[in-house]
Amino acid sequence: MPGRNHLFVPGPTNTPDRILRAMHVAMEDHRSSSFPELPLGLFAELRKIFKTKEGQPFIFPASGTGGWEAALTNTLSPGDKVLSFRYGQFSHLWIDMMQRLGLDVQAIDVEWGEGAPPEQIQQILSADKAHAIQAVAVVHNETATGVTSDIAAVRKAIDSAGHPALLFVDGVSSIASLDFRMDEWGVDMAVCGSQKGLMLPAGLGIICASQKALARREQAKLPRVFFDLGDMIKANSTGYFPYTPSLPLLYGLRESLAVLAEEGLENVFARHHRLAEGTRAAVKAWGLSLCAKAPKWYSDTVSAILVPAGFNGADVIDVAYRRYSLALGAGLNKVAGKLFRIGHLGDLNELMLISGIAGAEMAMRDVGIQVTPGSGPAAAEEYWRSTAAPIATKQAAGSPDAAKPAETRATRARVGA
Numbered sequence: 427m428p429g430r431n432h433l434f435v436p437g438p439t440n441t442p443d444r445i446l447r448a449m450h451v452a453m454e455d456h457r458s459s460s461f462p463e464l465p466l467g468l469f470a471e472l473r474k475i476f477k478t479k480e481g482q483p484f485i486f487p488a489s490g491t492g493g494w495e496a497a498l499t500n501t502l503s504p505g506d507k508v509l510s511f512r513y514g515q516f517s518h519l520w521i522d523m524m525q526r527l528g529l530d531v532q533a534i535d536v537e538w539g540e541g542a543p544p545e546q547i548q549q550i551l552s553a554d555k556a557h558a559i560q561a562v563a564v565v566h567n568e569t570a571t572g573v574t575s576d577i578a579a580v581r582k583a584i585d586s587a588g589h590p591a592l593l594f595v596d597g598v599s600s601i602a603s604l605d606f607r608m609d610e611w612g613v614d615m616a617v618c619g620s621q622k623g624l625m626l627p628a629g630l631g632i633i634c635a636s637q638k639a640l641a642r643r644e645q646a647k648l649p650r651v652f653f654d655l656g657d658m659i660k661a662n663s664t665g666y667f668p669y670t671p672s673l674p675l676l677y678g679l680r681e682s683l684a685v686l687a688e689e690g691l692e693n694v695f696a697r698h699h700r701l702a703e704g705t706r707a708a709v710k711a712w713g714l715s716l717c718a719k720a721p722k723w724y725s726d727t728v729s730a731i732l733v734p735a736g737f738n739g740a741d742v743i744d745v746a747y748r749r750y751s752l753a754l755g756a757g758l759n760k761v762a763g764k765l766f767r768i769g770h771l772g773d774l775n776e777l778m779l780i781s782g783i784a785g786a787e788m789a790m791r792d793v794g795i796q797v798t799p800g801s802g803p804a805a806a807e808e809y810w811r812s813t814a815a816p817i818a819t820k821q822a823a824g825s826p827d828a829a830k831p832a833e834t835r836a837t838r839a840r841v842g843a
């Protein structure tokens with residue numbers, strides 16, 4: 427099909443051209459004397475993304491799933507108790523990994539559409555007088571349901587229970603798009619991947635460990651080889667890796683971090699909020715609902731939109747893809763068929779997103795869902811225009827072109843100037 431594929435899955439996201447160009451590099455010796463400049467610069471910049479001074483970032487040739495494994499195996503031993511919450515496919519998969527690694531998981535089911543419950547965390551930890559629970563693991567942004575949890579509140583719950591458990595947070599679809607404060611929230615292991623807020627292809631599993639988490643390595647008996655932080659710490663200290671790194675992805679990451687720094691992290695978060703609010707205005711105009719049960723759960727990186735009873739979200743996604751070259755996210759596991767997702771994160775602006783909203787609307791109408799033509803894009807447009815920062819017109823800005831009388835400009839046009 428001619429034209430661009432409109433990518434609105436919540437990862438991988440669009441990779442800006444300048445990042446694509448930065449990745450287009452000849453291979454080089456990753457053991458050369460000049461190589462360390464690249465990784466050492468990346469570690470310094472990554473600390474800003476995680477908002478940490480104390481934490482130590484690690485870059486694995488892996489994905490978010492590898493990051494999960496690195497976080498668990500470097501800090502825990504077989505049979506250790508972990509408290510976790512299942513409220514979507516990704517929290518489910520992380521719990522599944524914990525169980526397969528031989529951890530004793532207290533997995534609490536939460537309604538899909540809600541997030542981590544701080545009150546319950548406080549209750550459970552307060553009752554754990556012997557401090558048997560070694561870690562609390564939560565997904566910050568559950569990509570499957572479009573739900574963001576309040577990590578500051580989770581930290582407060584742990585503290586008010588006076589419990590020493592480590593706090594592990596999956597920030598795969600939040601970090602570099604939503605505000606994430608590793609030090610302030612006392613996060614001990616933060617997990618991220620390259621293909622979402624960082625706007626890169628998949629291929630890097632990036633984690634950040636607190637000093638408290640790193641101190642657990644000695645006593646942590648879960649087997650680990652590829653993901654052993656000990657090997658990484660040794661090699662990284664001089665700017666090298668214990669194995670062959672992916673050079674294009676490292677150069678891409680350097681560019682991605684530069685792109686984020688140029689926009690400014692707080693502006694990145696504000697842009698994601700604006701884009702999400704426009705999307706939510708469209709959903710409201712369609713008369714549909716989000717999977718997220720209440721505004722406090724709304725995610726600024728992905729909206730999971732419930733289709734009306736009697737319709738299958740997978741049909742909307744399939745028609746959107748085949749007819750309009752639009753990629754929407756699928757409903758996963760418990761919510762399969764019940765919804766479709768619009769990812770609104772990464773390198774994105776209003777006009778790009780309005781194409782996704784319009785395409786989703788067209789595909790919904792194609793499968794018979796009754797929504798008013800144009801209502802979604804119109805609502806998003808209205809929201810974005812009414813909340814946009816004032817902009818000076820050429821006239822107001824005193825442009826010499828605008829200052830010319832209309833006849834002069836018309837005359838100029840006639841003579842082809």
Ligand code: PLP
Pocket residue numbers: 437489490491492516565567568569570596597598599619628
């Ligand atoms: N956690 C969350 C919240 C995710 O959205 C994903 C992937 O979409 C993962 C973990 C798994 O990451 P990956 O697919 O990079 O292994």
